[in-house]
Amino acid sequence: MTPFLLLTARTLRRSRADLAFAVLTPIFGVVGLTLLLRGVIATGQMIYAQYVLPAIVVQAMLFGAFTTTDRAAWEKISGLSSRMRTLPISPYLPLGARMAYCVVRGVLALVAAILAAYFLGFRLDGGFGYSVAFISLSLTLTMALSLGADATGSKIGRTEVASQLLLIPQLLLVVLSTGLAPVDAFPSWLHSFVRYQPISQITETLRGFTVGQVEAGNLGASVAWCAGLLLVFGTLAVRLQGRTS
Amino acid sequence: MIELINVAKTFGGQSPALNDVSFSVPTGSVCALLGHNGAGKTTTVKILSTLLKPTSGRAIVAGYDVAKEAVQVRRSIGVTGQEAALDLRMTGRENLVLFGRLRGLRRKDAVRRADELIEQFDMGHAADRQVSGYSGGMRRRIDIAVSLTIVPKVLFLDEPTTGLDPRSRRDVWNLVSSMKAQGITVLLTTQYLEEADILSDSIVILNAGQIVASGTADELKRQTGSSYCEMTPLNADDLPRIATALADFEEVEVDTDATTVAVPAPQGVATLTEVFRRMDQLGVELIDISLRRPSLDEVFLHLTNTNSVATK
Numbered sequence: 001m002t003p004f005l006l007l008t009a010r011t012l013r014r015s016r017a018d019l020a021f022a023v024l025t026p027i028f029g030v031v032g033l034t035l036l037l038r039g040v041i042a043t044g045q046m047i048y049a050q051y052v053l054p055a056i057v058v059q060a061m062l063f064g065a066f067t068t069t070d071r072a073a074w075e076k077i078s079g080l081s082s083r084m085r086t087l088p089i090s091p092y093l094p095l096g097a098r099m100a101y102c103v104v105r106g107v108l109a110l111v112a113a114i115l116a117a118y119f120l121g122f123r124l125d126g127g128f129g130y131s132v133a134f135i136s137l138s139l140t141l142t143m144a145l146s147l148g149a150d151a152t153g154s155k156i157g158r159t160e161v162a163s164q165l166l167l168i169p170q171l172l173l174v175v176l177s178t179g180l181a182p183v184d185a186f187p188s189w190l191h192s193f194v195r196y197q198p199i200s201q202i203t204e205t206l207r208g209f210t211v212g213q214v215e216a217g218n219l220g221a222s223v224a225w226c227a228g229l230l231l232v233f234g235t236l237a238v239r240l241q242g243r244t245s
Numbered sequence: 246m247i248e249l250i251n252v253a254k255t256f257g258g259q260s261p262a263l264n265d266v267s268f269s270v271p272t273g274s275v276c277a278l279l280g281h282n283g284a285g286k287t288t289t290v291k292i293l294s295t296l297l298k299p300t301s302g303r304a305i306v307a308g309y310d311v312a313k314e315a316v317q318v319r320r321s322i323g324v325t326g327q328e329a330a331l332d333l334r335m336t337g338r339e340n341l342v343l344f345g346r347l348r349g350l351r352r353k354d355a356v357r358r359a360d361e362l363i364e365q366f367d368m369g370h371a372a373d374r375q376v377s378g379y380s381g382g383m384r385r386r387i388d389i390a391v392s393l394t395i396v397p398k399v400l401f402l403d404e405p406t407t408g409l410d411p412r413s414r415r416d417v418w419n420l421v422s423s424m425k426a427q428g429i430t431v432l433l434t435t436q437y438l439e440e441a442d443i444l445s446d447s448i449v450i451l452n453a454g455q456i457v458a459s460g461t462a463d464e465l466k467r468q469t470g471s472s473y474c475e476m477t478p479l480n481a482d483d484l485p486r487i488a489t490a491l492a493d494f495e496e497v498e499v500d501t502d503a504t505t506v507a508v509p510a511p512q513g514v515a516t517l518t519e520v521f522r523r524m525d526q527l528g529v530e531l532i533d534i535s536l537r538r539p540s541l542d543e544v545f546l547h548l549t550n551t552n553s554v555a556t557k
Contacts, residue, residue, distance in 0.1 A: 003347050010343060014334045079330030083391075086294045087347050088319040 003089045007097035011071070012104065018067055022105045025063065026113035029056040033180065034120050041181045046211075049120035053113060054206035055179025057138050058199060060109035062170045064102055065145030069166070071098055072153030081154070095150060095241045102146040106139050126212030134209035140226045141202060148233035154240045179203040198225045246272040246430055247293060247399060252302035254288050254454075262288045264454045266302070270432055270447065272398075275425050277441035278434040279545065280451035286434035287327070289451070290403045293432065294324045307398040307430075323392030323400045327407060329384040330391075333377040337368060337387045340376060345394035355394070362390040366420070382413025389420060400424055402433040406440060418444060438541035448541075452549045465544045474510040474517050476524065476534040477503075483529045490523050510536055 012019070030053060038048035075081040075094060084094050114122070124131045149166070174180070176190065177199040186194050194200060198221075205222040208214035247270040254263040263285045270276040278286045291297040293306055295315040304311045307321035331340050338359050345355030363372045366386050371379060376387065385405065392400060402421070406414040421444050424431050435441055441448050442462045449459040458465055478487060487506045488497050494508040510516035517536050524531055539547075 006343065006346055010332065010335070014332065078333065079326050079328040080332065082296060082326060083324065083330040084347075085296055086319055086322065086324040087344075088316055088349070089347055 003093055004096055007093060008100040011097055011101040015101065019105060019108060022060070022064060022109045023112040026056050026060045026109050027116040029059065030113055030116040030120065041185060043182060047121045049117045049122045050210065051207070052180060053117045053122050053210065054203040055174065055177070056113050057110060057206060058141065058179060058203050059174050060113060061106055061138055061142035062145060064105045064109060065142050065149050066166050068098055068102055068146045068149040069153035072150045073157050076154055076157040092238065092241050095237060098150055099143060099146055102142055103139055106142040110135060110138055124210055126209055130209045130212045134206055137202070137206060137209070137222065137226065140230060144226055144229035144233055147237040148229065151233060151236040151240055173197060173199045177203060201225065246270055246307070247432055248305040250303045252292060252299045252304055254292060254297065255300045262454050266456055268449050268456065268459055270430055272430050273425065273428045274446040275421060275431040275433065275444055276447045276449060277445035278432060278449050278451060279438065279441050281436065284451040285454040286451060287403055290401050290432070290434060294322055294401050295319055321398040323397035325389050325392045325401065325405060326403050329388040331376050331384065331388060334375060336373050336375055338363065338372045340387060340391055341394060344391045348395045350395065358394055362393060366390045382409050382416060385409060385413065385417060389417070396427065397429060399430045399432070402431065404434050404436070406435065406437065438545055442541050450545060450548055457548045462541060466538050466541065468544065472510045472513055472536055472538045473507045474520050474534070475505050475507040475537050476520065477505050477532050479530040479532050486527060487524070487529060490527050491520065
């Protein structure tokens with residue numbers, strides 16, 4: 001086994017609780033929100049499970065990414081990352097393994113969310129191409145944010161604050177998006193924020209992928225956000241790992 | 246072996262953490278780097294273990310330049326830092342196997358090597374428990390064992406006994422001695438002079454990023470002041486008589502609390518013999534007489550004080 005696989009396997013093994021959490025949270029999310037809100041929020045022709053699934057996925061991708069902060073911070077303060085650097089392996093491998101973990105976690109959350117929603121009537125109606133696009137965009141999002149979270153953890157090196165710090169803004173962004181309810185459900189002075197903030201853009205795009213119909217401007221905005229974050233956070237995270245001053 | 250040639254390290258705009266440090270450690274010997282907190286010990290270890298690049302100068306470890314041939318250096322070294330750098334959620338054995346495999350051992354070999362180390366480090370009872378439940382001494386032991394999954398040419402131990410109880414400290418001392426027996430070159434840092442004195446073949450004393458003295462423990466002791474001849478009479482009333490009998494010595498120090506008289510002994514044993522002869526003539530009964538050389542503590546305090554005075 002290569003060092004990369006070894007380190008990834010180690011992260012998976014020591015994070016079994018987090019993986020269980022990764023699977024259960026979206027299931028509870030899909031089932032709970034659908035049962036609670038399906039008669040309350042008007043989503044037009046679309047059944048609520050179909051409507052809300054992208055938001056559950058985005059939430060799961062965000063949350064998965066934030067768990068990286070603790071892992072990165074812990075590796076730094078425990079001295080493990082220093083020790084790894086004295087080994088004859090690439091200094092970027094531990095970061096690579098943490099990212100691989102995030103992708104695995106993301107895939108598990110995606111599968112769990114889709115399966116749970118399937119029983120409530122959700123369908124991937126867009127065909128193979130759109131389904132691949134759905135999965136790719138979701139995983140790119142979690143990857144981009146994980147890199148940001150990793151950079152934060154590696155830089156701060158404190159476990160307790162880092163991830164909680166990011167929870168509130170992300171929760172606000174999800175609630176104030178078109179993920180759980182269409183824009184008409186919000187007061188009019190919030191409309192433009194709700195419509196154009198990135199979480200809304202991305203959930204709209206994902207929703208489009210599930211039915212096989214995406215608006216070009218919306219897709220462009222989502223791809224730009226994901227690619228931009230990937231580039232910025234990726235550069236930061238990689239730079240932090242390579243540093244030997 | 247280890248060799249530093251005019252190594253300097255400056256962080257940002259601060260005063261240098263290391264300034265023109267040169268010393269070498271021959272293959273198979275133990276060198277102790279001695280100094281207060283902030284003296285530059287850890288910085289030196291970090292440079293030698295490729296974690297930091299020197300600002301100037303050259304450092305050679307096991308024949309490779311740490312700045313230019315970092316990968317080769319990493320293949321040749323084991324490093325145990327101040328904190329136990331282990332995966333606390335894994336067992337001791339799992340840590341050993343993981344690091345063995347990261348160093349390129351195949352699974353079977355890594356498992357066998359872990360078994361050997363568990364036996365050698367006497368950790369059979371704890372090997373399959375999570376490291377998070379280990380005592381400080383156990384963590385340190387497994388931490389050192391992890392550095393030995395592949396027998397390194399050079400082993401760095403950064404304050405290996407800091408925070409350990411006396412028994413665990415002695416365990417680590419025994420381990421270091423066994424490293425030496427295996428022909429591993431060891432560089433350890435310590436704040437304890439006793440430790441440096443017992444374990445090392447050579448000592449380098451750092452203060453404020455500079456070497457203030459180096460040599461064997463004996464050489465360092467010889468560098469500061471001369472030896473003393475100290476005697477303790479059975480009867481405290483004899484102290485003035487002794488002092489009178491030794492009045493021709495350069496300095497006679499009478500300590501009535503400890504019931505001792507001390508005189509400088511520049512000629513060592515010859516002085517001792519002379520003092521002993523006079524006591525015999527005087528008919529004073531002694532319960533102790535000894536040649537006392539300055540302890541490493543005194544050497545260290547002497548050297549670091551002079552240095553800080555000199556820099557002011």
